[in-house]
Amino acid sequence: MTSRTELEQRLKALRAEIEYHNYRYYVLDDPVIPDAEYDRLMQELLALEAAWPDLVTPDSPSQRVGAQPLKEFREVQHALPMLSLNNAFTDADVQAFDRRVREGLDRPKEIIEYAAEPKFDGLAVALHYEHGRLVEGATRGDGYTGEDVTANLRTVRSIPLVLPTPDPPAWLEVRGEVLMLKRDFERLNEEARVQGGKVFANPRNAAAGSLRQLDPAITARRRLTFFAYGIGRVEGAALPATQTEVMDWLARLRFPVAAERRVVKGVEGLLAYYRELGAKRFALPYEIDGAVYKVNDLADQARLGFVARAPRFAIAHKYPAQEELTVVEAIEVNVGRTGALTPVARLKPVFVGGVTVSNATLHNQDEIDRKDVRVGDTVIVRRAGEVIPEIVGVVLERRPKPEPPRFSILEHYPVCPECGSKVVRAEGEAVVRCTGGLYCPAQRKQALLHFASRRAMDIEGLGEKVVDQLVDRGIVHTPADLYHLDLAALAGLERMAEKSAGNLLAAIAKSKRTTLARFIYALGIPNVGEATAKDLARHFGSLDALLAADVEALQAVPDVGPVVAQAIVDFLAEAHNRQVIEALRAAGVHWPEEARLAKPHGPLAGKTFVLTGTLPNLTRDQAQALIEAAGGKVSGSVSKKTDYVVAGSDPGSKLDKAQALGIVVLDEAGLRELLGRDASERTERPS
DNA sequence: CCACCTCGAGTTCA
């Protein structure tokens, strides 16, 4: 039988060891033992504590979860108020801040040293440690009074329960931000979607919702993270001389601190830091909404003091908001080439992510249902790293009363707004379609735009405005009509003086010389895109062979199955489509006959490439052409079958995926080397 | 039948 002292020793050692591994895992993201070993330690602790409940201490790692639910949060007065920071939005604001600092310190010519760090987009909290033990944690509240969320903060694994130092200060208040990492947020929402639970609009809302749970067991299930950014009241410890050293000290006490923090000199340093951080912004594991600059010298900080409710020695330099609130003024639909009615939310214009957004697609009815967007709703609009605005979610508290009805495309648009034809939603399909076919002017216009598009017949100058006019005035009905246009026909069109009319006619004439693959793609056969058109051209070699093919013959083409084969047969069975094809040939559209069944050959034969980002000297199309000329294939998405990913600057998520799958990543030089070397040596590459 | 890979289609603003 173990003695009580031995037992206490063992408990103490276990707790310290578990907390150390928490630190390795949650703070450093660098665990030193396998999860199973950690679980074993935790099980031992739980077993001992279950057997001797009187030896359980509040700072035992076992106590991170399991506190009783509360009725309400107790109020906490902050010993030192948690002030907010003044904001800077422009370089000039930052220059003014730096000038005020220099003048305030009476050293107008000096280059000031600043501590710069990311401004986390989370919730500010204060943690109180008495003699090295976490005794209380509070939200910022209004800056003077916050709420006691100690039980919830204990569940945050990266917050130390005990400070790992033999001589802790009698009192230490650590300030920082509670937030949810992007990956934890995505996982939480994924689970919520599966179980039909509440989906949060963004990591900040998720963190706020989780921290304000009255039942800590719920908070414990959400992965929250903490980053320290400063200190409040301190007793019984000598403070270092600079902000940077304070942060180093906190890091030694095992508090997580931002890896991106830096000491910079003068206003130039601040602005350079802002731009560097901005470039990394979307690659960071957490969301930030700016950078924070603090005068590094603590004595200088004290000299500068405070104005009203904000310190004079610090400022928050904000990035343009990536998310804003706005109002859905209407929901309308666009009619696409295939007749798909795509709902679009017309928004009260709002400045977000550097541009004014007034439209956002809602994709389809399922998406409207999922987000339950209604006319009049206040919505969160995001233009994250990507370009295309997105409605993230509805702010239900702001829904007008009485509630507007749910939006149904079929109810609002029983007939096509462009041509009045009936609108249907096929069994099991997500999209609602206009049945008007080419009778529908919208579909005719889209078909023409597709025909003229860069990857199809590549007719420069034939954009939306011109097509609208040509179709509305009855000048052009089918793609074949384009080849009978003349200056007289174009006269009188808006934005179409003689010069541009001439350019357009020249572009149309130039497009007569094309390739079979482009021509097939340009026809706009449903389910036949660029890749399938290339396959068809290669397989059949001539248009006549394709026209003669039946469903069976078509299915012999790689990647063509029953659905695509039937779509092609149906399209070609339509007399109107046959007429257009013949009229195009008669007008002189031609291409070199391709060698039938030609197998891809060349040094890169059988290799699949994916392009991402912007290459320094090649456009995407040029890179694709080079790869295809060498026998390689360019695909749109990364998978295990991808051989190479060619990444330029500003790469997207494809690069991450490539790295996750261990796929060879090339830059432009690497691609050229591959093309050049293989072209000269004709070597077979191992896969 | 399922999982995975591709492809097709539609999208915003300056």
Next chain:
DNA sequence: CTCGAGGTGG
């Protein structure tokens, strides 16, 4: 870029 859905292979 993202979603939906077609094609293919285990």
